[in-house]
Amino acid sequence: MSRSAKRPAKGSALLLTAGSGVLGLLVWTLLANSGIQGFPGPLSVVERFGTLVGDGTLPLDLLASLRRVLIGFVLGVVLAVPVGFLMGWYPAIRGLIEPWLQFFRMVPPLAIIPLAIVLLGIGETPKIFVIFLASFLSSVVSTFQGVVSVDNTLINAARVLGAKDRTVFTGVVIPASTPFILVGMRIGLGASWATVVAAELIAAQEGLGYRMQQAQLYYDLSTIFVQLIVIGLVGLLMDRALLLAERRLTGWQERR
Template sequence: MTPSTLDPAAAMVELDTAADSHATTDGPRRPASMLWLYLTTLALGLGLWWLAAARSGNALVPSPVQVAIAAWELALDGSLFANAAASLGRVLTGFVLGVALAIPAGFLMGWYRLARGLVEPWVQFMRTVPPLALIPLVIVILGIGEDAKVFVIFLASFLACVLATYQGVRNVDNTLVNAARVLGADDFTIFRRVVVPASTPFIFVGMRVALGSAWATLVASELIAAPTGLGRMMQVATQFLQTDRIVVGIIMIGLLGFVMDRLLLWAERRLTSWQEVRG
């Protein structure tokens, strides 16, 4: 009889060590060649964009050079960074609040039948209602200030993340849970050492989906009575047929969203280094 058989705590440590032994040892999961693929697809995209603008014959279709000039002008007068900062602040606030509530709610729904029965029907109901459809009601109740915009972003982020967290808890292998119980682990230890690590990949997937929903909802909310923001900047440019500035706003949203998504992906790799994934 081994010491771990007598000591449940030591046995749990041995289980963790065994799980870590399956982690990949090939270094970074994303090879360095991916950078060249990114640069290649960027060059191809710019080339196709320039070709389409040149062959369209429509003065309202801006070329990459025209968009770069418009971005430079907006950067010089400071409006580009001011609008980007306003939009980024709204997204971060709504996204963080939504995820902060979605993760514990998803854990409760997945771990307790009572919470699942009480909360899941409302989550599923609200998930079928687009957050953009709530904007008129939110404006009537909360007004046209920052609270209304942040609330709509919060709701979109929450609904996207809570289901992923719930599904992650539901997909935990019962064999692991039963093995931990046999080794003497209590419910809190099982939750902390088994359920949370196994659910983490699902949580990050939900966070990445929630991030996209947050940015999509932000632009729509800023189109209605927003003093600043990238959506507002694009709306003003639309009134004057400044399509180059509209494209600048689109690119800024894409860049900010891409950077935030890469940060989430980096955090996921650090927190789930034990997971074997394809490179």
């Protein structure tokens, strides 16, 4: 079966996306008019969005959340990639680290928030730490899987041609692991974005999660809807940006 037969045409995909958006707005409007107390409609949410943008509240909250996410995410990836390479390349290091890695993977980063606040205070440090943890765990596992998934035929062929371990690692293992690393980064970024919102719900003075928590106290559903939509759209844009980078960096890889 040809690739064009498997996938809808670009124009058809755009029509489906537009139709899905219209259907979502229709369902939203019906729910708002169904008599649910306080449930805001699209127009009231748009008006509240304009108010929050106009008074500077939304831009400041968004910048605060993005700053926390980017710091924690970058720190997590920077540490995860070399650790993942070491685990995949050296069995002894894998044996030492993997049990702890698997243990902490079973503990949701959100469950660490109370402990982080007690030990690190209520400033920026505990929020960045739990974001770092979410990013690190996702990225290190993907990097490790990328290394151990490299075709041994490629490694053996390089060694037959006289390549040393360093050349094999830089010329074969790293390029072959790149798609796995980028997938891990996408997963880690999504986990980081979700974690920062949860962290801001508990201890923050600014940020999208903090604004939602304040709106909940006053039963301000329009503000909650604005924050939810912004969180979803920003997360989607960041994921699409990483997906675009993945496609550009792995253009050599055969795709199905």
